[in-house]
Amino acid sequence: MNKHFILFTVLSLLAQTGYCSDMWTIYHQDDYVAMACKAALEGNAAWCAGTVKGYKCACKNQAELGSWMNCIYQETFENNVGVENRVIGLCASSNKTYTNDDLRQIYQNATNYMVDVSKDDTFNKTQPISYPITDSKKVHKTYLGYYHGYYNRWGNISTSHWLGIASLSMWGALVVISGALHWLGVLVPSLKKKLTGPLFNGYRKNISLAPTFKKHHINPVQSLFAAGYIPTRFESIAIAIHFLYSILACAIIGYNYYHGDKVFKTRMAGVARYYGDRSIIVSVYQVPLVFLFAGRNNFMQWITGWSYSRFVTFHKWLSRMLVLEILIHSLAFTAQSVAIGKLQSRLHEDFYRYGIVATICSCLAMVLAMYTIRRYAYECFLVVHIILIAMFTWTAYLHALDQEYQKYFWACIAIWCFDTVVRMARIVYCGLIRKARATFLVEENTIKLTIPVPSYVKTYPGAHCFIYFLTPSTFWQSHPFTVVKSITDEGHIHMYCKVKEGITKALLKKFQASEGSSVDVKVLVEGVYGSQSPYHHYDKAVLIAGGNGISGPFSHALKLATTDVKTETKLYWQVREYSVLNWFGEELMQLKNTKVQPIIYVSNPSSSLSEVHNGSLSSSGEHSDSSSGHEGKEEYAGGEKTKESLVNKFDFIEFHSGRMNVSEVVAQEIQESVGSVAFGACAHPDMTDEVRVAVKNNLNGSNKRVDYFEEMESW
Incomplete structure (x- = not known):
């Protein structure tokens, strides 16, 4: 789009x-005078029978019009062009046309017949009259009430x-x-x-x-x-x-409220x-x-x-x-x-x-x-x-x-x-109904979606799509997931969905009812959304991930690894067990012999091969189907030997036991950098917040440009 x-x-x-915003009428001083005089006169006298609304009577009855102009001139000054123009405009809405000279002539004529009704004890303000009236004290007081009102x-x-x-x-x-x-x-x-x-x-x-x-x-x-x-x-x-x-x-x-407001x-x-x-x-x-x-x-x-x-x-x-x-x-x-x-x-x-x-x-x-x-x-x-x-x-x-x-x-x-x-156009752009393969990653409590998309759909680091799972109870929902371009399946994308409530839990139940390691589900893909953080403009990029939050940071790291930029790149990943290499090993292999330094912290390093492998990592480091999984088990069977073989296979990765100290990592990377540093984080919310705070706390101690890009969104 x-x-x-x-x-x-x-x-x-x-x-x-x-x-x-231009649809309301803006009133000015002249408007208030014109409207208030007309209302004050009609509140104290009547020239037309029945209830008077609008300006038809005031503009067509010469006696009332003369009284109206008399009130205007007495409350302001004679021949007030501004208020005269407002009267002309008001009368035009009642299909009566006047000029300024017309109004002045009507006023001059009315002065010859003016009656001060305050001195007439027989005057009844509800009975129509045929003569102009002058501005008595009562009319003036009423005028002030309407003017301020x-x-x-x-x-x-x-x-x-x-x-x-x-x-x-x-x-x-x-x-x-x-x-x-x-x-x-x-x-x-x-x-x-x-x-x-x-x-x-x-x-x-x-x-x-x-x-x-x-x-x-x-x-x-x-x-x-x-x-x-x-x-x-x-x-x-x-x-x-x-x-x-x-x-x-x-x-x-x-x-402001005026006491006496009419x-x-x-x-x-x-x-x-x-x-x-x-x-x-x-x-x-x-x-x-x-x-x-x-x-x-x-x-x-x-x-x-x-x-x-x-x-x-x-x-x-x-x-x-x-x-x-x-x-x-x-x-x-x-x-x-x-x-x-x-x-x-x-x-x-x-x-x-x-x-x-x-x-x-x-x-x-x-x-x-x-x-x-x-x-x-x-x-x-x-x-x-x-x-x-x-x-x-x-x-x-x-x-x-x-x-x-x-x-x-x-x-x-x-x-x-x-x-x-x-949004509908983006769904059409991504190929409408897609048949996705969903695989359950037990150790990470995560569902991996593999979705075919048209060849013209281009993904990029930091991109995400909204997925509609086409089931009777969820087809109208959409959920955002980070996109990773598939390494082995041309024209496919991967998404990693943490099992929580709602649709992911429903998919988990579908896995439990199935005998296979994966199930097919029909989806709509709405995308691609998001922007790419500019790590390539910095001397060093430090990408920090946790669990299945690896998708975004890895995509950025791979982009930096395959692009002609001089950015020193480190990819930190906090995981629970070595088993993550089963479902993300093929992606990590793309970083071998590149300038990207992957560093993995394993919080449960005592996991053995049988716990690690789960029958999905082949000798080539690629995901295989369920039939080839047994070969992988035979190759790597056995406790410590498994771990040694695994570490040897991924010898380009720096492994650490225990949890990552985010504050120390951030401080060290800033100190060791020869120039500007950009940090990016997508992990458990608590860990992501730790990265933000660590970057903030280390700004004062550095004369280098240090920036932070949050690769995780929540709302």
Whole structure:
């Protein structure tokens, strides 16, 4: 899929949000004067029979129009061109055309017949009159009530839009700045190496590389009070700024109530309406951003170089704040409905009921997306989340229809549809239904998928695909796995899936019911996603893996080994037993006689050959089928002899017994490097967090450029 096409398309979708921001009427001083004078006069006198709405009577009845201009001139100054132009515009909407001279002539004529109704005891303001009236004290007081009422109401609407635009602009600025820095590093890598020293290292140590708290980031916390992934400190700062801004925008900035307000006659009615308008207008600018951040085909990934997991983090936290703003809107309008005595009548109106449903859907979507539910009941979460978000979008659209805010939700729908279409295109690109071979690796509690893909599908280090397992209960789910190009099977890719809950556990049960060592399963492959970390720009690359997290680091190491670059490369791998050489031996053999130094730490080095082999490693170091497995057993049968033979076969690998001390490894590699160093990690979440913290802690002690790339994503 062409990245430039995706960029152009999504920018077009976002432009719709910008178009929506131009859909509200911005009122100025002249508007408030014109509207307030007209409302004040009609609040104290009548020129047309029946209930007067709009400007038809005021513009066509010469007596009222003369009174209107008299009020305007007395409250401002005579021949006020600005307000005259507003009256001309208002009358044009009622199909009545005037010029400035026309209005002045009507006013001059009206002054000959003006009546001060405050001095007429027989005057009844409900009975239509045929003469102009002058600006009595009562009219002036009413004018002030309407003027401040309109100013507060419509001024709040405009302020809300500008605050919403500013919120969107802040995220846009962050993306642009991050994108500029990212592409500067890509296009001018030598410049990045020079950005060292106390200032740059201090920023990276305390902000860009640091976890929010002591250690946790990839490894989720699970406590009595909270559970889930903790953002990095950079992410937390961005989220905190947005949160503080939302509090200021929705609850503090720009509110004022005028005692004597004629638009909202009680303080509760006015203030509740102001809070209700402000919170929802600010939020509608954020809704398209929430949808965009959740998409897999988010063009901002290409601009910024940020991982998908970072955008999902922003999506989750912006969504939570969005729900709070929706709640403020709902509670405020409930209070306002009570204050003006319209709660019962509004409950029977469609727009109000749609708003209630939208609020409930958004709250349920937030609550049911909590980490515990996602982890232990992901399938239920996914179905319910999609349904709730679809219902929220639909009902919020209908709720906003009469207020002309529906266009913001069209932007959301467009983004969602675009992402879905591109995802379907990626599935077609990868060949639609694929017959995958699944092999269970007992020692690692891992399922190895071998999937045929069309020859034009190109993989690269750091790439991942989403897999749909085509079973009746899981066909609608997709799970991300790192891709490794097969060494022995041309046109195939490998993926290693840790057995957990859900689909992997269902596959394990299928293995247990089967007599063979592998089973076939039909899948859809959606890809290829992800970006390649630029290890080739550094003097040294240190790739750290754990267990079945070897896929990504190995791909990077192999790329560096087969590319004409001078990068010194080390591949560290923490495993439990030597048995990993059964299922990854053929890949490791590709590193023999290359500049890559593989280093394996075996935490359980006492494992014997029979434990190690499991009948799948042949003498050539390649995976064989079940029939040839027995030959391999005969060749390597016997305790220590097995281990010796194995170590001799992989003599290019440096083996260590015990667990890797991540902090020592990182410090040593930085100290021994002659230049810039890049670390990459994909391991158990706790180990991955250790690498991040170790790199951060060793920045101050080095004048070399040291970077960290997280090859593991969680959300």
